[in-house]
Amino acid sequence: MPFHLRFDSEDRPHCRFALSPLWELQEAVRTLGAPYRHGSHLPWLRRLRDGAAGLDLRPLRLLTPERGRGPDFLCPPPGGPATTIEDELDRVRGTAPERVRAELLRALAATPGAADTRHGRALLADPARAAADLAALLELAWKVLIAPHWPRLRALLEADIAFHAGRLADGGPERLFAELHPRLSWSETALTVRSRHGGPPEHTLDGDDLLLMPSAFVRPDVVCDVGPSWPATVAYPARGAAGLWSEPDGATPDALATLLGRGRATVLTALAEPATTTGLAQRLGLAPSSVSAHLSALRDAGLLTSSRYGHQVLYERTPLGIALASEAA
Incomplete structure (x- = not known):
């Protein structure tokens, strides 16, 4: 049964991200x-x-x-x-x-x-x-x-926060909740949550924050908490959680490796989802310094963009990077 988190009609919702x-x-x-x-x-x-x-x-x-x-x-x-x-x-x-x-x-x-x-x-x-x-x-x-x-898990969660915080800053709640999870929908001053984990039919925040919390283990559902000890909270599956435990399969296309070098091609191929330097290093089993150098080179070549959230820098492919990686695959 859907339930609704309502915000003060005079203000935009004040959302903050955290991990636990x-x-x-x-x-x-x-x-x-x-x-x-x-x-x-x-x-x-x-x-x-x-x-x-x-x-x-x-x-x-x-x-x-x-x-x-x-x-x-x-x-x-x-x-x-x-x-x-x-x-x-x-x-x-x-x-x-x-x-x-x-x-x-x-x-x-x-x-x-x-x-x-x-x-x-x-x-x-x-x-x-x-x-x-x-x-x-x-x-x-x-x-x-x-x-x-935990280093791998934390990198995944921090990358998710950086990604969605950027979407919130760029496009407001409309863009954030359009991408956060299919069971969340935003309309004017209310967030509708469709979850099998229950909750009240309606809750008004009265100017309080909405806490958004990515999780590696909560998938595929979302959880909404409006209990007495927590602020209104939505826990949702972190981006890339489905591939969290997958190991590199060595499938970097040879043509891309010839063009960019094996290390840079591997990093570009691995960026199917936006990620941080630490997250990529954990997933690929490479030194963070090496991954950082490859990311900088790929960004300078126009194949990646980067955005900062707090101390985290999130990298994702540009349309040119997507096209190059897809063409070579």
């Missing part, structure tokens, strides 16, 4: 529990099979009901693109015990019998210890599931 390591971790835990719903993540699942087998994630899964809301304190809203997992875990540990207990009760009540399980009783018996134990479990899960891959 804890959000990615908790969506990764969901993916681990239902791997065949997320075919694009199978290479990641195969890589962590042995390490994940040693994780007891039952307390976290008990608090992520199929229907209903999990504890908000386990995933505090991010402060911005520079939020770290350490920052977020510190906030989990510092949650007031009375809030911990109230949110645990709400989450456990969403699954019949959950509060009476061994883990459910232990969590409710000592809320302060529950917050510490859950933070420790999240930290361990982070080290096993996400930390080895």
Whole structure:
């Protein structure tokens, strides 16, 4: 059922972008529990099979009901693109015990019998210890599931933010939401969200920010949150997430390599989606300095353009670059 986020009619919507390591971790835990719903993540699942087998994630899964809301304190809203997992875990540990207990009760009540399980009783018996134990479990899960891959994941998310922030700056909400996700649509002063994850029929922001948060694991759906602990938030699949775990296949066309050199041709071929230097270096297994040199040469030749968002520079092909790469393929 669609629901609507309404903005003050006198102002343009004030959107800000952020990324959340804890959000990615908790969506990764969901993916681990239902791997065949997320075919694009199978290479990641195969890589962590042995390490994940040693994780007891039952307390976290008990608090992520199929229907209903999990504890908000386990995933505090991010402060911005520079939020770290350490920052977020510190906030989990510092949650007031009375809030911990109230949110645990709400989450456990969403699954019949959950509060009476061994883990459910232990969590409710000592809320302060529950917050510490859950933070420790999240930290361990982070080290096993996400930390080895975080540079690649972070590069993907930051590139997405740079891309869409540029679209918002250039064309306003009309251009942003036309490209962000098929289940989002903008009309005058309202954003309509069509998501199977529920939400109120309508919510008015009254001048508050709308938080936009790319995610590698939320695909293919979008999630809208208007809960008491979060600002109005739309989490959406990051651009390029479907190919996140794919490795270079060595398919750089020989004709393009002859024309540009193997390194530059490889970089141009890899830019099917806009990306940052770090993201390309992670994906191609090349030194960032080498990728940077190739990007500069391709940009100077008129095959790429670059745009800056904060400290990130996003590269994408020009029409000439697209034509050259397509012709040589």
